[in-house]
Amino acid sequence: xxLEGTVALVTGAxxxxxxxxxxxxxxxxxxxxxxxxxxxxxxxxxxDIDGLAIEADITDRDQAISAVETTASELGRLDIVVNxxxxxxxxxIVDAPVEEWDRMIALNVQGLMYVAHAAIGHLLxxxxxxxxxVADLVNISSVAGRRVGxxxxxxxxxxxxxxxxxxxxxxxxTARHVRSSLVEPGATESELVTHVREExxxxxxxxxxxxxxxxxxxxxxxxxVTRPRHMAVNEILIRPTEQVR
Numbered sequence: 001x002x003l004e005g006t007v008a009l010v011t012g013a014x015x016x017x018x019x020x021x022x023x024x025x026x027x028x029x030x031x032x033x034x035x036x037x038x039x040x041x042x043x044x045x046x047x048d049i050d051g052l053a054i055e056a057d058i059t060d061r062d063q064a065i066s067a068v069e070t071t072a073s074e075l076g077r078l079d080i081v082v083n084x085x086x087x088x089x090x091x092x093i094v095d096a097p098v099e100e101w102d103r104m105i106a107l108n109v110q111g112l113m114y115v116a117h118a119a120i121g122h123l124l125x126x127x128x129x130x131x132x133x134v135a136d137l138v139n140i141s142s143v144a145g146r147r148v149g150x151x152x153x154x155x156x157x158x159x160x161x162x163x164x165x166x167x168x169x170x171x172x173x174t175a176r177h178v179r180s181s182l183v184e185p186g187a188t189e190s191e192l193v194t195h196v197r198e199e200x201x202x203x204x205x206x207x208x209x210x211x212x213x214x215x216x217x218x219x220x221x222x223x224x225v226t227r228p229r230h231m232a233v234n235e236i237l238i239r240p241t242e243q244v245r
Contacts, residue, residue: 003029009078014037037055067118092150120173136224142184149245187243
């Protein structure tokens with residue numbers, strides 16, 4: 001129960017990595033607020049972990065701010081934010097439906113930044129108080145944020161942006177004991193691939209190896225936020241053992 005007495009907010013908590021992370025943080029004693037658009041799923045998870053369900057579309061800045069403020073007001077503080085919400089719409093740049101780019105930039109970049117900006121004051125305050133005297137912002141990126149390849153240029157660009165933002169913020173606040181960390185999963189079970197256009201999905205190379213489970217990434221998040229105050233994990237890249245790129 002390393003997180004007893006703390007409060008966490010997880011975005012994209014209705015499925016996949018966000019869902020698993022919320023459960024893992026609750027198992028460590030944190031009170032967890034769950035933010036996503038699918039309220040029915042959030043309600044079920046909240047009942048399971050005694051959490052707080054917040055229906056929110058964080059691409060809307062006002063809703064992102066409201067999710068943060070609701071967490072702090074209802075649960076009393078905010079020590080940990082896991083910026084997990086994201087979408088992966090693969091495809092070539094030439095002749096791409098630009099609306100897909102808008103969706104990815106709005107959620108993967110702007111939504112993440114809105115939440116971080118709204119939360120940073122609360123995290124700085126938590127870092128000055130018990131029980132931990134340190135606070136955490138964990139941004140979930142992707143191995144795509146480290147590479148460039150055909151068929152995923154704009155998605156990769158959004159994840160590169162997450163890495164830049166996370167590191168720039170780290171440099172601003174680390175001396176005040178707010179830790180900004182980046183987690184970059186490789187192939188992981190999730191609903192992301194279901195969002196890809198059918199004609200693109202049909203041309204994706206199937207994984208012939210065991211991919212990561214959502215709980216594997218949740219374990220990494222728990223590791224980050226349970227380190228002692230003097231230790232910051234800036235970045236973790238996690239791939240399935242057999243994933244080459």
